[in-house]
Amino acid sequence: MPDASPQTLLRLEDVAKSFTNHLRGGIHLPVVANVSFHVEAGEVVVLGGPSGVGKSSILRMITGNYGVETGRILMRGTAEEDFADLVAASPREIIGLRRDVIGYVSQFLRAIPRVSALDVVAEPLFARGVETTDARRRAGELLERLNLPTALFELPPATFSGGEKQRVNIARGFLTDHPILLLDEPTASLDDANRDVVCALIEEKRERGVAILGIFHDETVRRRIASRIVDVSGFSTRTKTAA
Numbered sequence: 168m169p170d171a172s173p174q175t176l177l178r179l180e181d182v183a184k185s186f187t188n189h190l191r192g193g194i195h196l197p198v199v200a201n202v203s204f205h206v207e208a209g210e211v212v213v214l215g216g217p218s219g220v221g222k223s224s225i226l227r228m229i230t231g232n233y234g235v236e237t238g239r240i241l242m243r244g245t246a247e248e249d250f251a252d253l254v255a256a257s258p259r260e261i262i263g264l265r266r267d268v269i270g271y272v273s274q275f276l277r278a279i280p281r282v283s284a285l286d287v288v289a290e291p292l293f294a295r296g297v298e299t300t301d302a303r304r305r306a307g308e309l310l311e312r313l314n315l316p317t318a319l320f321e322l323p324p325a326t327f328s329g330g331e332k333q334r335v336n337i338a339r340g341f342l343t344d345h346p347i348l349l350l351d352e353p354t355a356s357l358d359d360a361n362r363d364v365v366c367a368l369i370e371e372k373r374e375r376g377v378a379i380l381g382i383f384h385d386e387t388v389r390r391r392i393a394s395r396i397v398d399v400s401g402f403s404t405r406t407k408t409a410a
């Protein structure tokens with residue numbers, strides 16, 4: 168076992184991923200192999216390495232959106248709890264882990280037609296049984312902190328600018344208290360002021376003991392928030408053949 172720290176909330180052991188392109192005669196595209204690292208409570212681990220090396224694929228495997236070829240993805244809500252292996256989990260168990268253990272801010276917001284920004288953000292709280300008025304109030308406070316104009320709160324985000332959509336997405340991901348938080352370039356289309364707010368939100372989560380794993384291309388953001396960088400090139404099956 169590569170790590171036995173009692174504070175570890177997320178641990179990947181020898182994870183491998185490849186894609187098969189069925190439209191191209193079943194071409195097999197290996198992406199990463201032997202991916203092994205861990206994230207402890209109160210750490211911000213940043214996935215590094217060049218474009219296409221497999222950073223987002225690793226995050227998507229941890230959310231259960233991408234299948235895992237081999238290996239184990241172990242996660243738990245508290246240091247005292249036993250680990251659950253996402254790779255061996257049933258679809259119902261994966262839904263439970265997403266609801267209770269892993270929060271995820273994807274690169275792009277999946278806007279739902281006719282649902283207001285406020286309700287898009289509050290929805291994970293509705294799903295956890297938080298009363299509607301309270302959930303919408305908390306969603307509004309976070310959107311205000313992220314400088315989204317209040318005039319937009321009741322509108323569906325489909326027509327929002329890239330940065331506005333991203334802030335709705337961030338608010339949705341940060342509103343709940345998952346013990347593990349995955350962030351896929353949350354600051355990519357933000358201006359300096361909003362990037363600063365997101366860094367502060369990440370620091371607050373870290374101080375509350377959340378285990379954070381993210382992709383950040385912005386060097387200033389990395390320097391400010393990263394506890395450690397895990398270079399995905401070391402797991403890439405492509406850089407080895409290209410070298």
Ligand SMILES: Nc1ncnc2c1ncn2[C@@H]1O[C@H](COP(=O)(O)OP(=O)(O)OP(=O)(O)O)[C@@H](O)[C@H]1O
Binds near residue numbers: 216220223
């Ligand atoms: N659903 C998919 N089907 C086929 N190939 C995929 C799929 N998702 C990712 N890939 C391939 O896997 C490789 C790794 O992609 P990934 O998005 O994980 O890289 P990345 O390191 O996050 O890149 P970037 O920094 O550019 O976002 C790429 O070559 C990509 O084309």
